[in-house]
Amino acid sequence: MSQRITLAHGAGGTRTEELVKGVFLEAFGNPILEELSDQATVEMEGKRVSLTTDSYVVSPLFFRGGDIGKLSVYGTVNDLSVGGATPVYMSASFIIEEGTELSLLKRIAESMRDALRECNTRIVTADTKVVERGKADTLFINTTGVGLVDDHVELSATNIEEGDVVILSGTVAEHGAVILAERADIDIPFRSDCAPLNGLTSVMLRAGGVKLMRDVTRGGLATILNEFVDASGKGIIIEEGLVPIREDVRGVCEILGMDPLYLACEGRLVAIVSPEAADRVLHAMHCHPMGRGAAVVGRIVAQGRAVILRTTMGVERVVGKLSGENLPRIC
Amino acid sequence: MSQRITLAHGAGGTRTEELVKGVFLEAFGNPILEELSDQATVEMEGKRVSLTTDSYVVSPLFFRGGDIGKLSVYGTVNDLSVGGATPVYMSASFIIEEGTELSLLKRIAESMRDALRECNTRIVTADTKVVERGKADTLFINTTGVGLVDDHVELSATNIEEGDVVILSGTVAEHGAVILAERADIDIPFRSDCAPLNGLTSVMLRAGGVKLMRDVTRGGLATILNEFVDASGKGIIIEEGLVPIREDVRGVCEILGMDPLYLACEGRLVAIVSPEAADRVLHAMHCHPMGRGAAVVGRIVAQGRAVILRTTMGVERVVGKLSGENLPRIC
Numbered sequence A, B: 001m002s003q004r005i006t007l008a009h010g011a012g013g014t015r016t017e018e019l020v021k022g023v024f025l026e027a028f029g030n031p032i033l034e035e036l037s038d039q040a041t042v043e044m045e046g047k048r049v050s051l052t053t054d055s056y057v058v059s060p061l062f063f064r065g066g067d068i069g070k071l072s073v074y075g076t077v078n079d080l081s082v083g084g085a086t087p088v089y090m091s092a093s094f095i096i097e098e099g100t101e102l103s104l105l106k107r108i109a110e111s112m113r114d115a116l117r118e119c120n121t122r123i124v125t126a127d128t129k130v131v132e133r134g135k136a137d138t139l140f141i142n143t144t145g146v147g148l149v150d151d152h153v154e155l156s157a158t159n160i161e162e163g164d165v166v167i168l169s170g171t172v173a174e175h176g177a178v179i180l181a182e183r184a185d186i187d188i189p190f191r192s193d194c195a196p197l198n199g200l201t202s203v204m205l206r207a208g209g210v211k212l213m214r215d216v217t218r219g220g221l222a223t224i225l226n227e228f229v230d231a232s233g234k235g236i237i238i239e240e241g242l243v244p245i246r247e248d249v250r251g252v253c254e255i256l257g258m259d260p261l262y263l264a265c266e267g268r269l270v271a272i273v274s275p276e277a278a279d280r281v282l283h284a285m286h287c288h289p290m291g292r293g294a295a296v297v298g299r300i301v302a303q304g305r306a307v308i309l310r311t312t313m314g315v316e317r318v319v320g321k322l323s324g325e326n327l328p329r330i331c
Helices: A014-028 A068-082 A102-119 A174-183 A198-207 A220-232 A247-256 A275-286 B014-028 B068-082 B102-119 B174-183 B198-207 B220-232 B247-256 B275-286
Strands: A040-044 A047-056 A085-097 A122-131 A139-149 A165-168 A210-215 A235-239 A269-273 A295-301 A307-310 A316-318 B040-044 B047-056 B085-097 B122-131 B139-149 B165-168 B210-215 B235-239 B269-273 B295-301 B307-310 B316-318
Touching (some): A014 B085, A014 B102, A040 B085, A040 B122, A047 A068, A047 B085, A047 B139, A068 A102, A068 A139, A068 A198, A068 A210, A085 A102, A085 B040, A085 B047, A085 B139, A102 A122, A102 A139, A122 B014, A122 B047, A139 B047, A139 B139, A174 A247, A198 A269, A198 A275, A220 A235, A220 A269, A220 A307, A275 A295, B047 B068, B068 B085, B068 B139, B068 B210, B102 B122, B165 B275, B174 B247, B198 B210, B198 B275, B220 B235, B220 B269, B220 B307, B269 B275, B275 B295
Parallel strands (some): A085 A122, A235 A307, B085 B122, B235 B307
Antiparallel strands (some): A047 A139, A085 A139, A165 A269, A165 A295, A210 A269, A235 A295, A307 A316, B040 B047, B047 B139, B085 B139, B165 B269, B165 B295, B210 B269, B235 B295, B307 B316
């Protein structure tokens, strides 16, 4: 591990993993944290409670289709939702740079308020800190979410079997492409996909047969699928032609020299579903506004312990985790 | 309210209150958040669960008697504890500046590990973000705590009555004085009081008769007592001669031009206790290492709706909340 923190350590790929394992797991390691899931399901007095935390440092604070406030609510709601939990309560903590305009904070707080209503959750405890000019970048927000997991929900990588299908809820890479395009001052015709997934996960869980879900955030689809491989010990084959990507997003990615498979979404999920339940789950997803573009994009294979992309030309190549790329402050 | 955020908005006094009420309560307001307590007690499936969140931005990161890591564990444990909850789980989120040394992160993570063991709690979910050089000040940590509140615990400002006594668990102002002295490069013979209060609150609650507790943090004893006044509608008389302050702390405060009543502690609490329980609670506190210096420092009066300090000269003066002072990044 290098001796100083680089931006790659925050990008959600292999360097982040090194940092998390080498420093934080090393110190705090316990069976729950070691699952390295985006949320922890713990028992409290006989109830299954889910906890998740995220600090939001996105830059710019406002972008096409969203802002740091919305992101801080949706992101935490989504982490709970893909863990099979119903979001109930949230905490919020604000680190504000001296000199920040109050009107900007108000706009962001109002955006959070709207997002909270949309997700049917609320902030019950909060904190505010101010640091000197130049010691933070306007505003960072932490939200921590608490959810309840229904008794019948059983999501675990250990249930994944050969033949299970990989379902993606919609087009990928919009959020990441929007952030990068805005930083590069490129005009774009599309918006961030940032949105809450709690409604969608709830209809999917009701349909049954869902074995594991993740929201496709830092590191993009390629990284998340690799994490599925790590957790399950199985391989995944993805059909490139089936992964939905908007043409204009693909175009911007080409200009920016980015592979859309590594760009973050903030309102998409990927699920591993048993083959017999696939049609039922897909139907349920298509009936929900957040899952209209849902599609089977691949399947689980016994061999490989890797993510294989089968291109439209029929060529197969291994797709690794995001590694060393400079994609800071996407969320 | 001024149009831009100043450091005073983060100091825990009246400006912080303006910001919280004017921006965040305005947007997120709900009955639980409106209590403006440092923790929220909510019901989840019939159980009373306590939630609290804090971002730690203390500068310097290491100080006599502690560091940001210890503080981030103790502070959150203490917020739960004074709310009558037993800390159970914690989340941690790290915002790291590019270029930060890994060895520094490791030292801080190890310090958190030791503090977690001491408090008998654990981190079950975590997050790491990296921002560019110059966009944060080395490291900010958010911790959010989840605790369980026993059925028999009933802490509320509405129970406060005339004649109740004010008990302080020990000397005040050490933490704040250490931070300010280190920034001013003044040599000091004392250490921060930062320490966990969960053991102490647990023996106090067992003793019975405790109506309300708070840890004495940002804004110091004077501000916290004023918040008791706001919440209860009663007045408080404090005997200056009874408030324990180390002589060397008093000396440093004089050099720095600070009133120790407004300086933060990170391991002290103040409690309102019914008069008939006072001896019992004090005895229980004196038997606990964190409460050896506990003392009655004042009492609740019906009139006034203010905090009155009776000086050693017998003069009475109103002591307001911290207002406009520049005490940023104490925790």
